[in-house]
Amino acid sequence: MSTSKMPYACFLMLAVLTTQTWACMRRGPQDKKPVGDGNSVPSLPTSSSGVSVNACGVCGQPISVTIIASNQIQEPFFEIQTAVKGHPQRELLHQLEVAATQDRRFRFVAEHFGSMGYMINAINGLSASTQNKTYWRTSSHIHVDGLALGISSYIPNDMEIIMFNFTSYATPDNH
Numbered sequence: 747m748s749t750s751k752m753p754y755a756c757f758l759m760l761a762v763l764t765t766q767t768w769a770c771m772r773r774g775p776q777d778k779k780p781v782g783d784g785n786s787v788p789s790l791p792t793s794s795s796g797v798s799v800n801a802c803g804v805c806g807q808p809i810s811v812t813i814i815a816s817n818q819i820q821e822p823f824f825e826i827q828t829a830v831k832g833h834p835q836r837e838l839l840h841q842l843e844v845a846a847t848q849d850r851r852f853r854f855v856a857e858h859f860g861s862m863g864y865m866i867n868a869i870n871g872l873s874a875s876t877q878n879k880t881y882w883r884t885s886s887h888i889h890v891d892g893l894a895l896g897i898s899s900y901i902p903n904d905m906e907i908i909m910f911n912f913t914s915y916a917t918p919d920n921h
């Protein structure tokens with residue numbers, strides 16, 4: 747008798763509304779320290795010389811990527827595209843967060859699968875469905891057969907065109 751299949755799955759609705767990821771904000775010596783309001787977060791590291799430091803250990807060089815989400819199999823069809831310009835090179839999830847911030851059509855829903863990281867459930871309100879055997883397939887112009895890693899692990903290259911393509915794995919036999 748099986749209980750829930752996903753005792754460890756952490757369901758997260760990612761409503762991406764913020765304009766910046768705190769982890770990548772740079773603090774310079776000119777930044778004003780918050781005055782003791784009791785709610786301020788601990789200050790990020792600053793060097794004793796007053797040189798600004800990067801509080802994030804994983805942020806790379808600024809890169810630009812294009813993100814496309816396409817659905818040609820279920821009405822209403824759509825193809826949306828946005829350019830994410832000048833953001834640090836890091837995992838695709840973060841580029842997608844920026845896309846959702848600058849274009850509300852890219853708002854997405856993801857589910858966390860432990861070590862596999864986040865899997866996309868929905869983009870632009872269109873959800874994957876086990877009933878319809880549909881999912882959001884991820885590929886890019888240099889990995890046309892699909893990304894080998896999930897959005898939490900794959901790190902796009904500069905100028906890469908990332909594609910989320912709504913796809914069906916239904917066949918005449920399993921439909």
Ligand SMILES: *[C@@H]1O[C@H](CO)[C@@H](O)[C@H](O)[C@H]1NC(C)=O
Nearest residue numbers: 819820821873874875877878
């Ligand atoms: C399954 O596909 C049909 C036809 O495209 C659609 O109307 C329906 O909403 C889909 N069901 C789910 C659960 O996504």
Ligand SMILES: *[C@@H]1O[C@H](CO)[C@@H](O)[C@H](O)[C@H]1NC(C)=O
Nearest residue numbers: 816818819909911912913914
């Ligand atoms: C996207 O999916 C549609 C429908 O399955 C398919 O016809 C099309 O070739 C796919 N496009 C890419 C770039 O994979």
